[in-house]
Amino acid sequence: ETGVTQTPRHLVxxxxxxxxxxxxxxxxxxxxYWYKQSAKKPLELMFVYSLEERVENxxxxxxxxxxxxxxxxxxxxxxxxxxxxxxxxxxxxxxxSAGGAYEQYFGPGTRLTVT
Amino acid sequence: SQQGEEDPQALSIQEGENATMNCxxxxxxxxxxxxxQNSGRGLVHLILIRSNEREKHSGRLxxxxxxxxxxxxxxxxxxxxxxxxSYFCATAPYNQGGKLIFGQGTELSVKP
Numbered sequence: 713e714t715g716v717t718q719t720p721r722h723l724v725x726x727x728x729x730x731x732x733x734x735x736x737x738x739x740x741x742x743x744x745y746w747y748k749q750s751a752k753k754p755l756e757l758m759f760v761y762s763l764e765e766r767v768e769n770x771x772x773x774x775x776x777x778x779x780x781x782x783x784x785x786x787x788x789x790x791x792x793x794x795x796x797x798x799x800x801x802x803x804x805x806x807x808x809s810a811g812g813a814y815e816q817y818f819g820p821g822t823r824l825t826v827t
Numbered sequence: 828s829q830q831g832e833e834d835p836q837a838l839s840i841q842e843g844e845n846a847t848m849n850c851x852x853x854x855x856x857x858x859x860x861x862x863x864q865n866s867g868r869g870l871v872h873l874i875l876i877r878s879n880e881r882e883k884h885s886g887r888l889x890x891x892x893x894x895x896x897x898x899x900x901x902x903x904x905x906x907x908x909x910x911x912x913s914y915f916c917a918t919a920p921y922n923q924g925g926k927l928i929f930g931q932g933t934e935l936s937v938k939p
Contacts, residue, residue, distance in 0.1 A: 714869065755870075755915070755929040768926065802869055813919070815860060816927060818869035 715739040718803050718819035725793065726827055733788040733822045735803030743809035744786040745816065746778060749800040761786060762809040793826045800824075832930050833916055839936040846903040848933040850916030851896075857919040859892055860927065861901050864913045873901075873914075878921075906937045 716737045725731050737744065746758040760768035761780040775797075777789040786803055800823050804816040834849045850859070858877045862870040874890045876883045876899065883890045889902040903910055913934050917927040 714871065716869070718869075752931070754931045755917075757926060757928075760926070800867065804870075813857060815872040815875050816870075817872065818862075820869045821867070823867065 714817045714819065716803060716805055716817050716819035718801075718822050720822060721820065722823045722825075724825045724827060725790070727793055727795070729793075730789070730791040732790065733801055733803075733824075735786040735788075735819055737784055737786075737803075737805040737817070737819075739805055739817060741805040741807050741817070742783055743806045743814075744780060744783070745804040745806075746786065746788055747802040747804065749802055749821070751799075755802070758788075760809055767809060790824075793824075795826050798824055798826045833914070833933045835933060836931065837934045837936070839938065840906055842906060842908055842937055842939050844906055844937075846906050846910070846935055846937070848901045848914050848916075848935070850899045850901070850930060852899075852916075852918045852928075853897065854918075855921040856894075857921055859890075859899050860917045860919070861888075861890060861899075862915045862917060862929075864915065864932070866912075870915065903935075906935075908937050908939045911935060911937050 719734045743762045748756045757770050758772045759778045764780045775792050779787040800821045802821045803819040806814040806816045832851050860875045861873040864870045876890050876892045887904045892899045913932040915929050915932045917929045
């Protein structure tokens with residue numbers, strides 16, 4: 713266990729559905745991240761939050777909407793997704809986001825399938 | 828341009844052999860990190876090596892960094908079947924905040 717939990721572990725949703733992914737870290741970290749991992753492609757950084765403030769939005773479509781209510785919780789709200797959004801969505805946390813100086817701790821991921 | 832490209836893409840060895848994976852990158856970095864991922868699971872951090880370091884060890888893992896060649900290698904000695912996983916290098920580019928850029932990974936298979 714890395715101290716980062718994600719729910720649900722698997723999610724199947726239609727293109728018109730609205731769902732949310734949840735991430736929680738129990739490590740006292742200040743930074744949290746969302747990544748997308750598609751088959752045969754490198755991990756893609758989606759969002760970075762530092763002390764609940766979004767510091768990075770990596771040109772992600774608006775159908776993905778992050779929310780960070782406090783430094784321990786991170787959500788990814790999904791609506792009107794496309795089949796190509798099917799992927800493993802990984803949450804991570806680190807002590808801080810400054811300078812990439814710290815290792816990141818990853819959750820087990822949510823396997824999302826859009827039908 | 829792609830940062831953190833691993834080589835080889837796949838590697839198959841026998842238990843007890845050593846496994847070497849390489850990573851090349853393009854821009855100046857603060858540090859380089861190696862991660863491991865078992866099939867369909869989250870990534871686990873293995874080693875972080877800073878730009879002013881040349882070599883680092885952790886148990887059976889040895890990482891080298893050559894900033895002049897913009898390359899790094901991960902050596903796993905005396906491999907075990909449980910080492911079967913994908914291994915990723917991730918670079919923390921200089922002046923890009925907390926961003927980590929991952930390569931596509933090396934898929935290591937260790938046969939008993």
